[in-house]
Amino acid sequence: xxxxxxxxxxxxxxxxxxxxxxxxxxxxxxxxxxxxxxxxxxxxxxxxxxxxxxxxxxxxxxxxxxxxxxxxxxxxxxxxxxxxxxxxxxxxxxxxxxxxxxxxxxxxxxxxxxxxxxxxxxxxxxxxxxxxxxxxxxxxxxxxxxxxxxxxxxxxxxxxxxxxxxxxxxxxxxxxxxxxxxxxxxxxxxxxxxxxxxxxxxxxxxxxxxxxxxxxxxxxxxxxxxxxxxxxxxxxxxxxxxxxxxxxxxxxxxxxxxxxxxxxxxxxxxxxxxxxxxxxxxxxxxxxxxxxxxxxxxxxxxxxxxxxxxxxxxxxxxxxxxxxxxxxxxxxxxxxxxxxxxxxxxxxxxxxxxxxxxxxxxxxxxxx
Numbered sequence: 001x002x003x004x005x006x007x008x009x010x011x012x013x014x015x016x017x018x019x020x021x022x023x024x025x026x027x028x029x030x031x032x033x034x035x036x037x038x039x040x041x042x043x044x045x046x047x048x049x050x051x052x053x054x055x056x057x058x059x060x061x062x063x064x065x066x067x068x069x070x071x072x073x074x075x076x077x078x079x080x081x082x083x084x085x086x087x088x089x090x091x092x093x094x095x096x097x098x099x100x101x102x103x104x105x106x107x108x109x110x111x112x113x114x115x116x117x118x119x120x121x122x123x124x125x126x127x128x129x130x131x132x133x134x135x136x137x138x139x140x141x142x143x144x145x146x147x148x149x150x151x152x153x154x155x156x157x158x159x160x161x162x163x164x165x166x167x168x169x170x171x172x173x174x175x176x177x178x179x180x181x182x183x184x185x186x187x188x189x190x191x192x193x194x195x196x197x198x199x200x201x202x203x204x205x206x207x208x209x210x211x212x213x214x215x216x217x218x219x220x221x222x223x224x225x226x227x228x229x230x231x232x233x234x235x236x237x238x239x240x241x242x243x244x245x246x247x248x249x250x251x252x253x254x255x256x257x258x259x260x261x262x263x264x265x266x267x268x269x270x271x272x273x274x275x276x277x278x279x280x281x282x283x284x285x286x287x288x289x290x291x292x293x294x295x296x297x298x299x300x301x302x303x304x305x306x307x308x309x310x311x312x313x314x315x316x317x318x319x320x321x322x323x324x325x326x327x328x329x330x331x332x333x334x335x336x337x338x339x340x341x342x343x344x345x346x347x348x349x350x351x352x353x354x355x356x357x358x359x360x361x362x363x364x365x366x367x368x
Contacts, residue, residue: 050314051307051308051312051313051314051318051319051320051337052088052314052317052318052319052320053085053086053088053319053320053321053322053334053337054086054088054089054090054114054235054319054320054321054322055077055081055086055088055089055090055111055321055322055323055324055330056089056090056237056321056322056323057089057090057091057095057098057102057107058091058092058095058098058323059098059323059324059325060074060077060089060091060095060097060098060101060102060107061074061096061097061098061100061101061102062097062101063095063096063097063098067324067325067326071101071104071105074101074102074105075105076327077327077330078105078107078110078111080327080330080331080334081111081330081334082110084330084331084334084335085334086111086334087111087112088111088112088113088114088148088319089102089107089111089112089113089114090114090115090209090235090321091113091114091115091116091142092115092116092118092151092153093115093116093117093118093134093137093138093153094116094118094121094122094153099115099138099141099142100141102141102142103140103141103142103143103144104143106143107142108142108143108144112148113142113144113147113148114147114148114149114150114151114181115138115142115147115149115150115151116150116151116152116153116181116183117130117131117134117135117150117151117152117153117167118134118153118154119152119153119154119155119156119164119183120153120154120155120156120157120184120366121153121154123156123158123159124156124158124159126152126156126159126164126167127159127163127164127167128163128164128166128167128170129167130167131164131167131168131170131171132167132170132171132174132176134171135147135150135171135174135176135177136171136174136176138150138176139176145175146175146176146177146178147176147177147178148177148178148179149177149178149179149180149181149207150168150171150172150176150177150179150180150181151180151181151182151183151207151209152164152168152181152182152183152185153183153184154183154184154185154366155184155185155186155189155366161189161192161193161196162196165193165196165197165200165202166202168180168202168203169197169200169202169203172202172203179203179206179207180197180202180203180204180205180206180207181205181206181207181208181209181235182205182207182208182209182232183208183209183210183237184209184210184211184364184365184366184367185208186222186223186363186367187222187223187225187226190205190208190223190226190227190230190232191226191230193205194230194232204230205230205232206231206232206233207232207233207235208223208227208232208233208234208235209235209236209237209321210223210234210235210236210237210364211236211237211238211363211364211365212234212236212237212238212239212306212310212311212312213238213239213240213241213245213302213306214241214245214287214301214302214305214306214310214350214353214354215241215244215245215280215283215287215353215354215357215361216238216241216361216362216364217354217358217361218358218361218362218363219363219364220310220311222363223363224311227316228316233316233317233318233319234311234312234316234318234319235318235319235320235321236306236312236318236319236320236321237321239302239303239306239307239320239321239322240299240302240303241275241302242271242365244271244275244280244284245284245287245298245299245301245302246297246298246299246302247284248284248288249280249281249282249284249285252271252275252276252280252281252284253276253281270365274362274365274368277360279356279357279359279360280357280360282356283353283356283357286349286352286353286356287301287353289349290346290349290350290353293345293346293349294342294343294345294346296336296342299332299333299336300332300336300339301342301346301350303320303322303333303336303337304336304337304339304340304341304342305342305346305347305350306320307320307336307337308340308341308342309341309342309347309350320337322337
């Protein structure tokens with residue numbers, strides 16, 4: 001498989017499961033009891049999570065995921081997101097067809113849109129010359145005047161960083177985006193980007209998108225302190241570890257019939273390299289038990305812990321990005337993100353689980 005295809009598949013896989021603007025739907029906008037019955041209870045709406053939520057748009061359109069491959073299914077997604085108070089969608093240049101189909105279906109008229117230039121996920125393609133072109137093509141495909149956040153998707157050591165940031169500044173000056181973001185950068189590189197931008201009068205990075213879950217927590221000590229120091233919001237992707245926290249040890253060892261743990265999936269080897277280890281078998285056993293004792297599903301436990309019990313904090317304008325491959329997953333996830341803390345007992349168990357894998361955990365799927 002060509003390198004760029006593998007990279008695009010990897011990026012999709014990293015975010016599609018989690019793969020969101022502030023819950024802006026107030027009770028006075030609810031026009032009828034029909035709306036209440038069609039999505040959740042009055043109690044759930046009144047106790048909505050203050051942390052911003054963003055929908056991961058990698059599965060929008062007939063690309064690799066084909067989760068929502070046509071106009072009818074995509075518009076149903078939009079209805080569910082609006083009903084649940086999610087007003088932002090995250091996409092990227094490397095998600096096949098996502099930007100185009102979001103443009104065709106009018107996403108920009110209903111949601112705030114964020115996107116990305118590939119950076120290290122397509123080495124050598126995000127330069128001072130091409131980044132403004134990428135940004136222009138993004139807004140044209142999305143049929144919007146500008147996106148909210150425009151990220152460098154991952155660091156690319158093959159391109160001079162100052163040249164990349166020159167391109168970011170040109171795209172900003174052209175009005176293609178409102179806020180500059182970084183994704184999958186180390187703390188040292190975040191600081192370097194910030195310092196260059198400040199010295200040159202370029203837009204400062206104000207959002208960081210990073211991998212974070214109950215079993216992927218190195219970012220807490222290795223990156224988040226730098227984000228807090230610089231006033232950069234933390235947008236979480238992969239809060240269920242690419243779906244791993246919904247699987248059993250046997251599924252991790254032997255694979256599944258479909259999804260990224262299937263033997264035929266192009267990122268199966270990556271997941272084996274990262275997680276096919278005795279420590280993770282034990283962690284998944286402990287996770288299943290913790291969810292059962294908490295009285296919820298494994299996915300619910302993962303989402304609620306990130307939303308209410310982790311370093312994610314609305315006072316810093318943090319957010320959680322979630323993805324889905326079905327309508328039910330969209331509804332369930334937005335419901336879970338309202339429920340509140342997992343409780344003291346579950347939090348203690350999750351700390352124990354982290355200690356089991358901490359010594360082998362990767363920082364993310366780019367910086368292992």
